[in-house]
Amino acid sequence: MNANLQRFPNPLTMPVEPVSPARTPNSRGKVGPASVERIVRPVPPAATKVGLNDISLSYRTQTGTRLLALDHINLQVRTGEFLCIVGPSGCGKSTLLHLIAGLHPQTSGEIRIDGKPVQGPGTDRILIFQDHGLFPWLTVGQNVEFGMKMKGVPKAERQEKTRYYLRLVHLAKFENSYIHQLSGGMRQRVAIARALATEPDVLLMDEPFAALDAQTRDLLHDELERIWADTGRTIIFVTHNVREAVRLGDRVVLLTFRPGRIKSEFPVALPRPRHLEDPAVAGAARKILDELREEINRSLEAEYQEGVKPHIDPQQETEIEEKARV
Amino acid sequence: MKRVARYVIFYGALFGLWTILAKLKIWPPYLFPTPWGVAEALYTGFQDHTYWIAIRVSVQRVLIGYGISVVLGMILGLGVASNKFLEETMGGLLVSLQSLPSICWWPLALLWFGLNQNAILFVVIMGSLLSVTLAMEDGRKQMPKIFGQAGRNLGAKGFKLFWYVLLPASLPFIVSGLKQGWAFAWRSLITAEMLYLSLGLGQVLMMGRDLNDMSAVIAVMFLIIAIGYIVDGVVFKGMERHLQNKWGLTATA
Numbered sequence: 001m002n003a004n005l006q007r008f009p010n011p012l013t014m015p016v017e018p019v020s021p022a023r024t025p026n027s028r029g030k031v032g033p034a035s036v037e038r039i040v041r042p043v044p045p046a047a048t049k050v051g052l053n054d055i056s057l058s059y060r061t062q063t064g065t066r067l068l069a070l071d072h073i074n075l076q077v078r079t080g081e082f083l084c085i086v087g088p089s090g091c092g093k094s095t096l097l098h099l100i101a102g103l104h105p106q107t108s109g110e111i112r113i114d115g116k117p118v119q120g121p122g123t124d125r126i127l128i129f130q131d132h133g134l135f136p137w138l139t140v141g142q143n144v145e146f147g148m149k150m151k152g153v154p155k156a157e158r159q160e161k162t163r164y165y166l167r168l169v170h171l172a173k174f175e176n177s178y179i180h181q182l183s184g185g186m187r188q189r190v191a192i193a194r195a196l197a198t199e200p201d202v203l204l205m206d207e208p209f210a211a212l213d214a215q216t217r218d219l220l221h222d223e224l225e226r227i228w229a230d231t232g233r234t235i236i237f238v239t240h241n242v243r244e245a246v247r248l249g250d251r252v253v254l255l256t257f258r259p260g261r262i263k264s265e266f267p268v269a270l271p272r273p274r275h276l277e278d279p280a281v282a283g284a285a286r287k288i289l290d291e292l293r294e295e296i297n298r299s300l301e302a303e304y305q306e307g308v309k310p311h312i313d314p315q316q317e318t319e320i321e322e323k324a325r326v
Numbered sequence: 327m328k329r330v331a332r333y334v335i336f337y338g339a340l341f342g343l344w345t346i347l348a349k350l351k352i353w354p355p356y357l358f359p360t361p362w363g364v365a366e367a368l369y370t371g372f373q374d375h376t377y378w379i380a381i382r383v384s385v386q387r388v389l390i391g392y393g394i395s396v397v398l399g400m401i402l403g404l405g406v407a408s409n410k411f412l413e414e415t416m417g418g419l420l421v422s423l424q425s426l427p428s429i430c431w432w433p434l435a436l437l438w439f440g441l442n443q444n445a446i447l448f449v450v451i452m453g454s455l456l457s458v459t460l461a462m463e464d465g466r467k468q469m470p471k472i473f474g475q476a477g478r479n480l481g482a483k484g485f486k487l488f489w490y491v492l493l494p495a496s497l498p499f500i501v502s503g504l505k506q507g508w509a510f511a512w513r514s515l516i517t518a519e520m521l522y523l524s525l526g527l528g529q530v531l532m533m534g535r536d537l538n539d540m541s542a543v544i545a546v547m548f549l550i551i552a553i554g555y556i557v558d559g560v561v562f563k564g565m566e567r568h569l570q571n572k573w574g575l576t577a578t579a
Contacts, residue, residue: 146490150481180573
């Protein structure tokens, strides 16, 4: 269908680094200076784009108890890799993206991009939010232009790139429209164009297609795969939809229900382009789903016992987290 | 069409009642003028440029005072909204200060600034600053967090973040506060002008009282209402409509 799709390195031939369980039982949930018990690691090799080293996050809930949201996450993402993270609601997968984006500090551990520690937000990593986060007071074109404007890119270059990226997501005709005039799928495409226009190395996608209908989502899967192939970006894609993860990812990482830990990793060695309905995709998804189901059951149990919805959206989580820090 | 008819009937009846009451001569004409007496006062007032000058002076004052209020109020409001300490301390003070009519500042303003324009501006600012501050604080809190996150994510920080993201994102939430601030500014100005002879519409109104010319007083009242209404109906309504169109909001933001 698209010649570019043949350029992918075969995920099968790529080595998958094993995740070392770098956690001692009594260190779990302990909050304190990261340096005390951080395991000293060599600087990751050049092929590692995003390195998550012993990332933990805890925050105080409204009732005053401390809740461990992320528990010693160790994950290395290779340059150009399409990594999917799945997990039940409330496993902290969205929060993890916010941490990588530098929007919130982790309680302990270190995030490295190209070996350099993350300190706050940077345009080398752009987060695409579930509800797109586009600016309704700007036109589509101005939204796409925004990151470049903040960087101080000259106007002519900005406009040229804006048009280029809008063409890439097939929205060239809508440059002067406002966001509310677009459909949900179009909005997500603008969000993708806006993210790409700042030319980040890493795209962080937080359930970007969760609110879309099935047909639109299929279409955007194809487009995202094409864009990924064309631009060679590293993508970390969070979803609760296992099939979507298998459809898109080179590797799928499964997080446990609260506290979020890496339960297992699944390299996806299926040839591209893939389709959501491929039996092979469904088969691979079933394996992951079986493990995910345990976690979903745990989350339901927690719901039953606590009498509260286990789902904590990242917004809420970060708000609680912010309060805890004040 | 029906709306127009309703307007015509209502204002026609009001006008008719006024005319009848004036015609009955229950009160002497200098206390209860006829509509055409007021119209005449308006005509002569514009003819000899008294009203033009008064309007120019008053509008200039309110623009300066209100402008300062908006800038200061936005900074203050943003500070209060984003700082826990300020919110707990100054937040309460601001709310309680709002119950104080701005003209109460007049004696202090006179002592501090003397009998001049600055004293009037001070009263105008005190009248509208609080509304703008509280509106900005509220707007900043109501504004969806995602805009700030997206802005920071795309490389905006410091003043750029405020100017290009936080301010436009909170506009729909602060328009009504800005409008209220405008109304307070306008009222404070007229009150202050009435207390201190210094050109302006308030002074012209008091001049009518001193000359026992109620036609002139009512004429100036009409002018004050008209200007307030025009700004409210044209400037703020236009702004609201503009924002609604951009944001795709159907109800008032």
